[in-house]
Amino acid sequence: MKAGIVGASGYVGGELLRLLANHGDVEVTVATSNKHKDEKVARIHPDLYGLTDLKFTGRSIFDLLDDLDVVFLAVPHGTSINYVPQLMESGVRIVDMSADFRLRDPDKYPVWYGFEHPYPDLIKKFVYGMPELHREELKNARYIAVPGCIASSSIYSIAPFASLDLDNNVITVDAKVGSSGSGAELDESKVFSERYNSVRAYKPAGHRHTPEIEQEIKYATGRDVKIALSAHSVNMVRGILTTSSIFAKTDEIHGWGLLREFYSGEKFVRLIMDKKSNFKYPDPKIVVGSNFVDLGFAIDRYINRIVSFGAIDNMIKGASGNAIQSMNIMYGFNESEGLTAPSLFPV
Amino acid sequence: MKAGIVGASGYVGGELLRLLANHGDVEVTVATSNKHKDEKVARIHPDLYGLTDLKFTGRSIFDLLDDLDVVFLAVPHGTSINYVPQLMESGVRIVDMSADFRLRDPDKYPVWYGFEHPYPDLIKKFVYGMPELHREELKNARYIAVPGCIASSSIYSIAPFASLDLDNNVITVDAKVGSSGSGAELDESKVFSERYNSVRAYKPAGHRHTPEIEQEIKYATGRDVKIALSAHSVNMVRGILTTSSIFAKTDEIHGWGLLREFYSGEKFVRLIMDKKSNFKYPDPKIVVGSNFVDLGFAIDRYINRIVSFGAIDNMIKGASGNAIQSMNIMYGFNESEGLTAPSLFPV
């Protein structure tokens, strides 16, 4: 099967290329980039030196659809909407990495993304690409809206607990994110000397993943919660840890039970419970390079709080990995195809 | 004036030595260490190579008091109580870096530290060494209990806002701490390959700085708040960022007004408000090496939340810097003596 990637010179596009290089059922034959057109893909994504001779093309994806089965849109928010209607008409399937079709309620777009959604009817045709919550829908999907990275870690770690009797419907989420989450574009604040060793609150309030998390918690549990999300960049390239404070009374046994039940049979979800390990709680260090989401929690008895952790590789389970896992389900491939690499430890 | 440091081979002791090396009024003449007795201080604290020929002594501090004016106790929690009564009798002044005399209410010790406080009456003789809140008391102090590092950053960033009308008396604090906060002792989880690139939730609930923060917020504002603190180690050596969610309605102008008023005239408090800088919010990167605490906040209008940040060098404003600043006040020295180094930027 043949795939094209629009916006393939960014980090998300690069990660799709990297993962699909080892996918038995998919070959990437088109990678578009205006900025790097006619350059070798491996110049920008040096992990692919020796693995591909593909070049970025500056041609329009619409001129290249004849040989493509699926198109990945690895473009900024607000840009996918310019591609989707015509792609749909062509009959190609779509995996959209942007936020443009994630929110079921079109009225959220002006509030959180600053634009009126031009195709509210098309949103319904997309399935939210989180296999653990939407596997059945994905089986019949043609269009996938891949979740946001912080949203993924938050949803995975909150959903199993949101059905508890909450003392407070506000859930505080503190996210620590590697630099790859903010892309490859040039900006003075990204210069190594300015960025190294920093803990940078880049979006302390109003983060756009907020409505996405609320939507999926509602979907999974029927509960209306409000998410108080603050996002920080920390001194690493890959990985996210989200720390969520859920104000409810429970104990360890019940908590683990909730997680086990919620994720029964899920092969990319790991519960981190070994207090004798150096890694007592989920830690991005031990997931980078893999499609795993690691989950765990602590109980704060002093104020009846569950401190719930999610750790993912933001580029894999937080983006391209979930995209591929969802695509595998959509096409009926082995769900793990292309995603079996262990994490790279230590690194 | 002559000072002795008990437990001088740890990082807190080392930082006292480093800062006092440039203090015009104090000379450190005694540095005790059982583990490193008779070794040169500069072997363990290599920043002091060429600056001191002092050796660690294995002798008891009690045999060395004749020539000392002040003793710094840089020992673990639960250990200072073994020194304080006899030191008091000797007439020497005490700056205690441990938690043993921080909590005014002795009943908190069994709950949070796991021991019954043996000298509840002596607690009253200590002043909490946070100059911005306790300057007048410090002028008449003989004994100083230096605040905890996470506690300091939390108190500085929460106190000005705690007088607002709170929607919820629970304040969530997420702390990101450098590795120096966990000391120099050997432990497999500290091995570089195991620790590099990690975001480690080392104390997600039940952190011992909790009652200290609550106590000082009460002291500063009269408010009873509950602190939901989660502490993480991040991939750096020095520095703390605390991110606190205070659920109250305010706006930017009022918020900055509260900070300005609360810290009027304080020379070690900086308000970080320049949105055109690479450093839009407090960031440990720009305080390391200095005695500054950087404060700033964002308003979350979606859920009436103030996201308040405090950034400090955990070893300086979070420990040895506040110790020295408090000592300066106690002795009537220039309050900034020994503390005027700018941060080291970039590093």
Add this chain to the structure above:
Amino acid sequence: MKAGIVGASGYVGGELLRLLANHGDVEVTVATSNKHKDEKVARIHPDLYGLTDLKFTGRSIFDLLDDLDVVFLAVPHGTSINYVPQLMESGVRIVDMSADFRLRDPDKYPVWYGFEHPYPDLIKKFVYGMPELHREELKNARYIAVPGCIASSSIYSIAPFASLDLDNNVITVDAKVGSSGSGAELDESKVFSERYNSVRAYKPAGHRHTPEIEQEIKYATGRDVKIALSAHSVNMVRGILTTSSIFAKTDEIHGWGLLREFYSGEKFVRLIMDKKSNFKYPDPKIVVGSNFVDLGFAIDRYINRIVSFGAIDNMIKGASGNAIQSMNIMYGFNESEGLTAPSLFPV
């Protein structure tokens, strides 16, 4: 095919486990560790959480040979010699990660390793596990001595140039190595706060890989060179860069020609020549996670010097990757089996 790993709780053992987890022809059924016996492998190697339920065994490998085809010895130098004779008798094949059978000349052992080699005759039965130089021998091997990490990077980058007319038979090699190269054992100098940001000359002279490099340059080119090797630990976990100064006159075209010819058809050797990339010369950053060795050079016309670079993941092409590639050749498996993961970029 079934494999056992002796000393499986170290980083080299862990990397064998990680890579073999995705090997289609080999299953690891035995992993020994005295220190961690009866503990789950995934506690120590958390990348394997969810991928294996294997536990470390404290039993002797000699009691477990019935079901094993091949034994990997991931033990310290001087220890493999205690295993090899009895393993040979049993008929099992051996892949030795230590230096005990790397040096063809037994007289080198007392000089460089401090022990008289007890089994000089057995050395001849081992093939040096560097496929690009010893592929034909490996096809008929039963016992493989896997090259050292710095040795590998040095040999790969020097051998093609050593046939030139040298102005000086001394070749200076400066190695920069990640922390994983010094293992997981506890040691105060490895504590994160002591190690972070350092550039540590850990073996400036007398490095044990010296005779190994000289031996293989001799093997490849017939030349007797002397290697002036200095090894440094730098601020990262994985990867090696070696910078070698070869004093000879050549130009870029001839230099690239030598490299191309020497490594013709080698799929794990990449020549880094793209001066428009962010990665103009080999850099460990772009090989970590892969089995590639990246090679490149600069010409110093001022003193007729070739500055030749080799970059590898010390754990893969510098240890477990070459072990597996050599094993694949020995058994006639697909030479790339288990080794096709691209590097993890960016990380």
Add this chain to the structure above:
Amino acid sequence: MKAGIVGASGYVGGELLRLLANHGDVEVTVATSNKHKDEKVARIHPDLYGLTDLKFTGRSIFDLLDDLDVVFLAVPHGTSINYVPQLMESGVRIVDMSADFRLRDPDKYPVWYGFEHPYPDLIKKFVYGMPELHREELKNARYIAVPGCIASSSIYSIAPFASLDLDNNVITVDAKVGSSGSGAELDESKVFSERYNSVRAYKPAGHRHTPEIEQEIKYATGRDVKIALSAHSVNMVRGILTTSSIFAKTDEIHGWGLLREFYSGEKFVRLIMDKKSNFKYPDPKIVVGSNFVDLGFAIDRYINRIVSFGAIDNMIKGASGNAIQSMNIMYGFNESEGLTAPSLFPV
């Protein structure tokens, strides 16, 4: 005394501002920057928040000389020559951070810097600002040419040994440099995600500090040596380690004797000889933040080589620190004024 800094928004200019903020005899009253004119200095150099209200000026330095005693030129190579003649005429003293007046032989400029030096006669008026080698000249200087950072570390560590009987007059120097050495200017290869964890050979041959090192070795010892310098960026912000291979026969006692004699009485030179410390050889980690140069060596008996190390903070002893120390000598100030901060350890 009043100082102006031309090009004050770069890292070298920032470091001058940082160090002079604590200098008792000098006040910086002018800081020029075209790019950041009229912006607060503290926006670009956030270490100076709260310490200065100075703004960058876009005015010409020539219009501001009336109130200045000394001008620091923190501008790129090839630019200082545009300032020096007119500044000299004005009577102001000059501390030039660029390379434009470092090389005594004007014929070196076309070869190494690509321009014909327009003022060969003015070169003679400058003293090379390395106090340990040129103190007497500095006492009578009016114009100082501050050494390059890699050159400094190399000269300090090679000069004491260059008087030995050399087997080979080529000395190999391998430099590992922090990112601050390549400045604050924007460039895709500096983006954090591209740069983190890398070991980047940025100037493997033809480095411009080469003739500067050769000149000063000649000056110090009368010897003509050739320097084979290769420079690498490593994963840190501040600091340089140079590893130099000097091919000569000596032993430890004689070697230490040479160093002690050469640097007798020098308070900013430290000899690192404590093999029981975590820091057995010079390491940038233990000098950052200070004006120290740390020196040490190992003897390679196998090939009669001295492996000599120099470690400095590239921004201090490698640039602004030597500038200030030299200026202190020129003006007869206390030579250590402004330079007494210990290194920041650990960081």
